[in-house]
Amino acid sequence: MKILVTAATTLEIQPFLHFLDQHSQTVSAYQYRLANCDIEILIAGIGMMHTAFSLGRYLAANKPDIAIQAGIGGSFRHDWELGMVVLVAKEYLADVGAEDNDQFKDLFDIQLWQPSQPPFTGNSLVNTFAGLSYLPALPTATGVSVNLVSGSQPTISRLENKYAPDIESMEGAAFHYACLLENIPFIQLRSLSNYVEIRDKSKWKIPLAVKALNDELVKTVETLSGL
Numbered sequence: 001m002k003i004l005v006t007a008a009t010t011l012e013i014q015p016f017l018h019f020l021d022q023h024s025q026t027v028s029a030y031q032y033r034l035a036n037c038d039i040e041i042l043i044a045g046i047g048m049m050h051t052a053f054s055l056g057r058y059l060a061a062n063k064p065d066i067a068i069q070a071g072i073g074g075s076f077r078h079d080w081e082l083g084m085v086v087l088v089a090k091e092y093l094a095d096v097g098a099e100d101n102d103q104f105k106d107l108f109d110i111q112l113w114q115p116s117q118p119p120f121t122g123n124s125l126v127n128t129f130a131g132l133s134y135l136p137a138l139p140t141a142t143g144v145s146v147n148l149v150s151g152s153q154p155t156i157s158r159l160e161n162k163y164a165p166d167i168e169s170m171e172g173a174a175f176h177y178a179c180l181l182e183n184i185p186f187i188q189l190r191s192l193s194n195y196v197e198i199r200d201k202s203k204w205k206i207p208l209a210v211k212a213l214n215d216e217l218v219k220t221v222e223t224l225s226g227l
């Protein structure tokens with residue numbers, strides 16, 4: 001089995017890379033052999049443009065049996081604790097569109113995209129989890145992907161009213177889009193590093209989120225590898 005693990009930054013999956021260095025055979029840079037699995041790492045960069053380009057280039061030359069995106073993200077849900085890990089079931093592109101005075105309209109609203117045009121289901125990018133031999137038992141979440149991290153009450157309310165999101169990231173939608181178009185079974189794991197609120201970096205819990213994310217990533221890859 002060939003597994004692709006992709007992240008925006010090395011920092012987010014550093015403990016997983018350490019695990020691979022200790023427990024697998026290194027084939028070449030960012031390529032490992034663990035039990036009966038080939039594992040490739042793709043550090044795609046922050047944001048949807050970087051993710052789409054990196055993944056598009058990778059998937060043009062490779063066909064993994066499963067792709068896993070691992071990253072930290074912001075939570076709209078204040079009843080969810082920071083450090084919790086979720087499985088993202090659907091993604092919205094939440095800041096691509098047009099402003100109409102004080103209203104935001106996405107590309108479906110202004111009919112530049114049609115609902116359910118491939119690979120969308122309605123106006124979202126849905127993971128049916130088809131073709132996966134294992135699915136981590138985690139809470140599922142609805143994600144919004146943005147270019148501009150939300151940090152004002154009007155923006156947060158707009159996103160909550162329009163998409164009812166649980167979490168926010170800067171890459172999830174690009175990952176879903178690429179995997180759906182290429183028919184690659186996929187899993188997006190996100191751990192909650194912060195709440196989506198007026199920006200206060202001092203409240204972020206990045207080390208906690210990275211540890212929880214990587215514990216889950218190791219478990220997932222070990223299970224997929226039959227360990």
Ligand SMILES: O=C(O)c1cccc(C(=O)CC[C@H]2O[C@@H](n3cnc4c(=O)[nH]cnc43)[C@H](O)[C@@H]2O)c1
Nearest residue numbers: 008046047072073074149150168169170171193196
């Ligand atoms: O300094 C900032 O204001 C800032 C804002 C968002 C993210 C960062 C990062 O350093 C991490 C980038 C990475 O993290 C994901 N992420 C984490 N929290 C959020 C969020 O609340 N909204 C959107 N993205 C988030 C994101 O996917 C990036 O890859 C710094």
